[in-house]
Amino acid sequence: MGWITLISSWLPPLLFGVAGAAICIILMMPGKFIRPNNPNPNKNIPYECASKPTMEAVGQRSVKYFRYAILFVVFDVEVIFLYAWALIAEEIGLIGFIELSFFILVLLLGLAFAWKKRALEWG
């Protein structure tokens, strides 16, 4: 009983996963049989427009990327709350809309601030 309800309630995500894996395998397998197989150490180096790499691929990069990561996380969290609102939007009506608008307005202030401080530019 427990296992049957368990499997039936998890069937859609299970099918999703199995279908996803199956599509990957089905797409990869024909190539494996058709393509010529000539291993060469040069084929294992990172692709650098056909010239030899001058340094290791892993190294220190500019911290400026962090800005985009933080902004991404912030607006990702915002979108999560939009889902919670969207499902009950009709039920709570205008008041809920105003509450959510205030939430978004505060974040828009942050976006405007970041924009004004030129945080969205690469320079």
Added chain:
Amino acid sequence: MQSLMLIISFLVLISALMVILSEDMVHSALFLIFSFGGVGALFLSVGAQFLGAIQILIYTGAVGVMMLLMIYFTSKEGKSIKREGKYSGIVLVGLLGFLILYPSISITREVGGTKGLTQNIGRLLFSDLLIPFEVISIVLLSAIIGATYIIRREDH
């Protein structure tokens, strides 16, 4: 449901242990992302839809990317590290494991129900928990401002 929770808990614990034990920081980050995903699956398996979605979208998605970016910013010397706090880390994973495994073993009744549905969380957020909800936006605003200033300091 209990057996599913146990399987997922073990996967989470093993990947958490691998975060500490693996020599390469990138591997650690990938194991961390895997354990985030496992915690998300744990939430989903007890019917906490919204928490599960948050865990997967924000932790495995955004925070995982942040972790990888952190490694990207550090110099190459830091990338494979001699772990000095390995044993205390294992103890920490053990404690964490107890915290995760104890509820999943001791739950005797069927968990789930409708409390964790996104609609119900939404109803709570927009009525009783309205002020904490609006405070979240201010916390996020401070994150934006902090990020803007931290990175600008480097420019000058």
